[in-house]
Amino acid sequence: MTDPIRWGILGAANFALKHMAPAIHTAKGAKLAALATSSAEKADPFREFCPDLKVYESYDQLLADPDIDAVYIPLPNSLHVEWAKKVLNAGKHVLCEKPIAMKADEINELIALRDATGLLAAEAYMxxxxxxxxxxxxxxxxxxxxxxxxxxxxxxxxxxxxxxxxxxxxxxxxxxxxxxxxxxxxxxxxxxxxxxxxxxxxxxxxxxxxxxxxxxxxxxxxxxxxxxxxxxxxxxxxxxxxxxxxxxxxxxxxxxxxxxxxxxxxxxxxxxxxxxxxxxNHYVLQVEAFCNSVRTGAPYAWTLENARGTQKMIDQVFAAAN
Incomplete structure (x- = not known):
């Protein structure tokens, strides 16, 4: 039997608690293994459906765990690029909430790092x-x-x-x-x-x-x-x-x-x-597709190039409005 992809989550965001953590826990081929949060109280609701969840006090501690294969990032938008790069540099696959960047050009850095590491990096466009x-x-x-x-x-x-x-x-x-x-x-x-x-x-x-x-x-x-x-x-x-x-x-x-x-x-x-x-459930389907791509190398439906195209349109909207 193929071992599941072991996931960690950076931050106990409400969206992660309601949608993505249960999706990772439920998805075939995935295991919710770790959560990084400085608040033990915020970890408790996650442990209600995932009792064996490992909890770290800092994001860096989770990234240092050699047993974690992939990391989901539900942090505020302004932190997405910074932490996606840290995840890739830690040798782990990354699925980051949308928008993955605040400007289209920022995604070029992630594309280059994805290609250099050979890891899967994607926006969570479910x-x-x-x-x-x-x-x-x-x-x-x-x-x-x-x-x-x-x-x-x-x-x-x-x-x-x-x-x-x-x-x-x-x-x-x-x-x-x-x-x-x-x-x-x-x-x-x-x-x-x-x-x-x-x-x-x-x-x-x-x-x-x-x-x-x-x-x-x-x-x-x-x-x-x-x-x-x-x-x-x-x-x-x-x-x-x-x-x-x-x-x-x-x-x-x-x-x-x-x-x-x-x-x-x-x-x-x-x-x-x-x-x-x-x-x-598109959250579960997203996690399963991500795990399949990690495991088999199959094409992923929403690449960083796809995300860059949408972000470019967002940039155009702000430019037109100004």
Whole structure:
């Protein structure tokens, strides 16, 4: 039997506790082995489902553990590049939360280090591992909606009542565009394989972070429009509109939380085909894909080059808004 990939986590982030730690613990071929946190109390909830979890008081102590194969980073955005480089230099594979960098050029350093070490380094862009997105990519590629002419994306939530949230702090790389722009921008790029030719944007700022953005972009043959906000009623939706059909995803980014993963495919004859994916957990699928790539060398669905493309679009949005 092949030994599982042994994972460590840097920091007891709430997102790690709710989603990624359970996913690593559940995923086939993976074992949640260690957590680094200076707070013993923060480690307790992790130990409730992983009793044999090894807990380190510092990140460096975890990186020095020779039994750890891969490290997941859920730290604030501004720390991602620094610690991803440290993980790779420690000889371990790294899966880092999105956005993996604050500027596209920073990802070049990670690509060079990935290539020099031969280790797997990736952004935790989980949606590409979900079957609903793989199916949408397939449908568009095979002409299921004819020629794609427009993509519309919405992703909003309201954290105005939580001023201490890292997304509301400029010093930690906060803001709505880095947090959720990766989804509407990246999913469009994933499905079409294209990069924007031009970008324009209107951004609303509050206390040094973007809280609402309206983004227009022109790709080869189709237009793109997205609304992103941290100050609106929670909503998410993606629509791919072609010459012979329309595809709509009603829970594109947080299925099992916002709603059921569901593809509505309205065809040229007026009929609508609905496909649902009620049990797929993209966090678990992401970990399993990562472990498989580490073990077998199989291509990973979201490379650092993919992440750099989305970050470049984010950079373009900020440049256009300014």
């Amino acid at each position: 949606i590409v591992h979900h079957p609903q997105w793989q199916r949408v990519k397939e449908l568009v590629a095979e002409g299921g909606i004819g020629e794609l002419r427009h993509v519309n994306g919405l992703f909003t939530y309201d954290n105005s009542a939580d001023p201490g949230n890292i997304r509301n702090k400029p010093g930690t790389g906060g803001g709505g565009i880095p947090d959720i722009g990766v989804y509407t921008f990246g999913s469009t790029r994933f499905v079409t394989g294209q990069e924007p030719q031009s970008v324009s944007a209107h951004v609303t700022w509050e206390n040094g972070v973007d809280v609402k953005a309206e983004v227009n972009a022109q790709f080869n043959g189709f237009s793109f429009f997205s609304v992103l906000s941290m100050r609106m009623q929670p909503w998410q939706e993606m629509v791919f509109h072609g010459t012979k059909g329309v595809i709509r995803l009603s829970a594109p980014f947080n299925p099992l939380v916002f709603g059921e993963a569901r593809i509505e495919h309205r065809r040229n004859d007026g009929s609508t085909v609905v496909e649902t994916f009620p049990s797929a």
